[in-house]
Amino acid sequence: SAALQRPDLTPAGTRTLNIVDVGRDLLNPQLDPPIQALFIYNHNPVCTHPDQNRMRQGLSRDDLFVAGCDVVMTDSMAYCDVVLPAASHFEYDDIYAAYGQSYLQRAEPVIPTVGESLPNTEIFRRLAARFGFTDPIFQASDQALMDAAVDPTDPRLQGFSPSMLPLDKALLMNAPDEQPVLMCNTVKPATRSGKIELFSADLEQRFGYGLPRYEAVEDSLPLMLISPSSRKRTNATFGSDQASAGIEEVEIHPADAAARRISDNQQVRVWNRRGAVILQARITDAVRQGVLYSPKGTWLTTSSTGQTVNALIDADRKTDIMAGACYNDTFVDIEVYNNNASD
Known part of the structure; x- marks a missing residue:
């Protein structure tokens, strides 16, 4: 490179x-x-x-x-x-x-x-x-x-x-001895030891995170929004395709939906202090209670607010390693959408 x-x-x-x-x-x-x-x-x-x-x-x-x-x-x-x-x-x-x-x-x-x-x-x-x-x-x-x-x-x-x-x-790019590329067999990890390292001296020296650890992230809003990939897009690429047209879904756990009187396929407003996006609720136990899932990469026309879930993500909160964006440390609330109210 x-x-x-x-x-x-x-x-x-x-x-x-x-x-x-x-x-x-x-x-x-x-x-x-x-x-x-x-x-x-x-x-x-x-x-x-x-x-x-x-x-x-x-x-x-x-x-x-x-x-x-x-x-x-x-x-x-x-x-x-x-x-x-x-x-x-x-x-x-x-x-x-x-x-x-x-x-x-x-x-x-x-x-x-x-x-x-x-x-x-x-x-x-x-x-x-x-x-x-x-x-x-x-x-x-x-x-x-x-x-x-x-x-x-x-x-x-x-x-x-x-x-x-x-x-x-x-x-086919085989290993140097013409054997298939098999991690830890015909090729080795690019670490100092040549092994998979549970503790990384390099990461400890550079970032103070030689060993991954859980650190709680606190916020006043009750739900965590995660926004992984969509089967319709690669990030935002193909967002103009017909498959991505129309309102995007948000998956919500049945208990969270019941507490807010949200019905399946109902339009909902997901919001925090940074913005608001209109999505279509999909009630499922595929997500855990307290977590919402809505895929990344949608375009602005998919929400009547002219915003997507990226409007809700804090740009000032950075990852511990390499100072990237913390897309999945996003806290929100959700409610039934009243299209007569101001967004």
């Missing part, structure tokens, strides 16, 4: 910002220098970031220039001053690794680029030229980037360079 990310090109002292904090940083008058421009690509922050309303407020700044690039008109693209057409994966060369498998595959375009659409690599080559970045990496071809992404000398590539992998099959 270092060959592609090139941290060596970042000048010493360069400011870095946590992407989770972008909404807050956009509205921070003390941030010096302020954020004056954003480029949104491979991302739909309005539908995936915590504290959705703060993110939308930040993107609405009159003095902020926002450029975006996508294959569809997402909720985030609607905040852009300029929207560039992105090329789909049908339109450019790339190599693909598989989740949970050991295959590597190369693909070539199957259709010409549509209109003025461009792949990310070409967009950044052109931006680099305009900004005057002269390191050779900024003009490297897609084929050169493929060969930098995966070590061509790795014996698992069976003599192929990544940019010349055969197109008619996926390459």
Whole structure:
């Protein structure tokens, strides 16, 4: 990854910002220098970031220039001053690794680029030229980037360079001794000991969490909202598909529903101090009492409040390791939706 990310090109002292904090940083008058421009690509922050309303407020700044690039008109693209057409994966060369498998595959375009659409690599080559970045990496071809992404000398590539992998099959990346990849058998964990570590000295040194532990999270509201994946979407991708149209469901335990006189398939309002979202109740004991489940990645039109569950998530609460967003430490309440009342 270092060959592609090139941290060596970042000048010493360069400011870095946590992407989770972008909404807050956009509205921070003390941030010096302020954020004056954003480029949104491979991302739909309005539908995936915590504290959705703060993110939308930040993107609405009159003095902020926002450029975006996508294959569809997402909720985030609607905040852009300029929207560039992105090329789909049908339109450019790339190599693909598989989740949970050991295959590597190369693909070539199957259709010409549509209109003025461009792949990310070409967009950044052109931006680099305009900004005057002269390191050779900024003009490297897609084929050169493929060969930098995966070590061509790795014996698992069976003599192929990544940019010349055969197109008619996926390459099985076996272990160095040509045995199938089996964790703790033919390959070992990338830990100092080469074993699965119940206690990690590295995590203890970096974060003080060498051993995972439970720490209670307190809140004044009674229900915890979790928002795992949906079978309809990958994060917010495919949120414009017909399968994701209409009101999203929230699963609630029968005891919690009875205490609030909520019926199955009834529209409900899930709320906290950050926002409110209208969902359709599904009563089930698949969730434990005190917990609500509603899948992530829905788009704004699915709720009559123009908000999704991401509006309810606290962006200022961070994970213990790597300061990520605590999507599942979200406390809410739920009630029958009265569409005559103000949201």
